[in-house]
Amino acid sequence: MTAGNSVSLLCKMSAPSITVVFPLLVVCWAFPQAGLPLWRSVGTISAWAGSALLVVSLVLMVRQPQLARLFGGLEFSYRWHHRSGLLAYVLLLMHPLALALDAWFEAPYLAWESLVPWAQSWPIWIGWIALLLLMFGLATTFALHLPYRRWRAFHLALGLGVLLGLVHSYVLLGTVDLILLLILVSSLALSWRWIASDLGVVAYPYQVTQVVRQVTGIIEILLTPSATALVLSPGQFLLVAFGDGGTYRGCGDYHPFSVSGINADGSLRLAIKALGPCTQRIQSIEPGVLVRLQGPFGNFLTEAQNKPQLWVAGGIGVTPFIAALRAHPRTQVTTLIYLFCSTAEAAFLHELTLLAQTDPKFELIPVETCKRLADFSSLLPQVEQLGAREVNICGPAPMVNALMPHLQRHGVASDAIHFERFDFR
Ligand SMILES: Cc1cc2nc3c(=O)[nH]c(=O)nc-3n(C[C@H](O)[C@H](O)[C@H](O)COP(=O)(O)OP(=O)(O)OC[C@H]3O[C@@H](n4cnc5c(N)ncnc54)[C@H](O)[C@@H]3O)c2cc1C
Incomplete structure (x- = not known):
């Protein structure tokens, strides 16, 4: 294993590690004192572990290039952001239920009173509102068909x-250092x-200096730095916000x-399609438009570049x-292997064909498949020594899903297959 591979493995471990270790540390610190009834202990532990996981989830949502790299890439970090958020919600839901169960063993009416809002004080109402907001946020997170903007809101x-x-927690427990720390990190x-x-305060300013219509519905733009240029490598992506030009009005986000x-x-x-x-x-868009860039993000096309490739x-x-x-x-x-709907919609097809004619190590298999x-059962056998290749895939989910079993059948190891998805949330 090369040094680069070990670093990338370590980075891939960091998001799962903080998701497990941070809540454990918080729970160890706040472990209920001996003699507390079982369900009260469960309620207390689930509240602390859930709160710690929420904080982890917020940290994994920060879009900062170095932090994203540390967590194995933005997409990977988002995956763990979702996992920790979901687990936090389950634990926080357990919190009032475990406390109600604890009250039940004392007297059933106490369990009811611990759950109904009108028998409670305002700090408890805040807890319930928080739980309802989490429930609403999570329900909409998994509603995949919501338009992106509404989903985000x-x-x-x-x-x-x-x-x-x-x-x-702060109002109920007072100025406990640990809660202050959780509030500070979340804020x-x-x-x-x-x-x-x-708001893009740390974004890099660039300007559109050329616009080329590639094919129907796809343009390619040239961006020139107005100040410092970003350092990035092929396979990486940027977060881009377009401003206004003479007649052009950018969408801003x-x-x-x-x-x-x-x-x-x-x-x-x-x-851009x-x-x-x-x-x-x-x-x-027209030349002269100001653009703001954040990044670079992602590590697509960085692994095992010293091996034969299938793209x-x-x-x-x-x-x-x-x-x-x-x-x-x-x-x-x-x-x-380049799959497209029709040659009229295939960006860069001419350039790729020329590259395949001039670069002896590069082979192009264009496939019109509207x-x-x-x-794939007839396409993959055309690729020599497929089992020895590193496979990089970038395309829509149905294409990726259809391709996977074929690759496995041809003996490609799962750790030799890499994706870039154009639709993460
Ligand atoms: C890593 C990555 C690389 C991409 N590279 C390219 C590329 O090189 N060329 C290209 O044409 N497209 C690329 N895309 C897709 C591009 O980002 C979307 O097509 C674009 O954001 C759609 O915005 P919209 O308002 O036109 O459409 P919408 O209808 O608003 O969005 C369509 C879909 O695009 C995604 N999307 C929209 N806005 C955002 C956002 N702010 N952040 C994250 N995802 C969003 C969502 O999955 C959404 O469902 C890439 C996406 C990702 C995640």
Whole structure:
């Protein structure tokens, strides 16, 4: 195993580790004193573990390039953000139920009184409101078909739920150092996410200096740094917010885009497909528009680059691959299976064809496959020594799902398969 691989393995361990270790430390610190009834102890432990997990979940949501790298990449860190948030909710729901069960053993009416809001004081109401906000935020998180903007607005309920939950503990327990620490870390994570990422205070200013219409519904833009240039590598992505130009009005909020080209002078290229309201509007962007960039994020195309490669791109998922091919000729045998709907909609097809003619180590297999899944059982046997290759896939989920069993059948190890998904939430 190379030093690079060990570092990436360590980073992949860090998000799961803090999800387990931090709540354990908090619970050890706050472990109920001996002699407390069983269900009261369960209620106390679940409250502390749940609160600690909520704090972990907030830290894993911060979009800061170094922090994201430390946690194994933004997408991986988001996966653990969701897991810790869900587990926190389950534990926090256990908290009032365990306390009610404890009261039940004293007298059943006490259990009822511990649950109904009108028998309670305002710090308990705050706890219930926090729990309801968490329930609402989580329910909408898993409603995959909600439009992105609405989903995001609903997701904010979770942040408010966490803060109210901590206020509930603070009011009930007083100025316990541990609660103050949890409140401090949560507030820092939320403020960093809002001020630095959502408002873009730490973003790099760039300007659109060229716009090229690639194919119908896809443009490629050249961005030139107005101050310091970002340092990034092919396969990485940026969060990009477009401002206003002479007649162009940008949508303002940050969207993720993989780089399609990185130039030695610090300028870079993005290829953008019209998908929803914002990317639709970007199709009419003009030179001179100011752009703000955050990143770089992601570690796609960084692993085992010293091995022969199989790349599979679906539609606009070709962007990381074209960036790598433009950066330098291939040093390892590389086959790109490029799936697209029709040649009129296949970005970079001409450039890729030329590259395949000039770079002896690069092979292109273009596949026109509109409205049906590609026939991988006839495509994969065309790739020589498939079992020895590192596989990198970038495309829609149905394509990835259809491809996986075929790769396994051809003996590709699961740790040799890597994805980039264009739809994380
Ligand atoms: C890592 C990554 C790399 C990407 N690279 C490219 C690329 O090179 N070229 C390209 O054309 N597209 C790329 N995309 C997809 C691109 O981000 C979406 O098409 C774009 O954000 C859609 O915005 P919209 O308002 O037009 O559409 P919407 O209808 O608002 O969104 C469509 C979908 O895009 C995603 N999305 C929208 N806004 C955001 C956001 N602010 N943050 C995260 N996801 C969001 C959501 O999954 C949403 O369901 C990439 C996405 C990701 C996650």
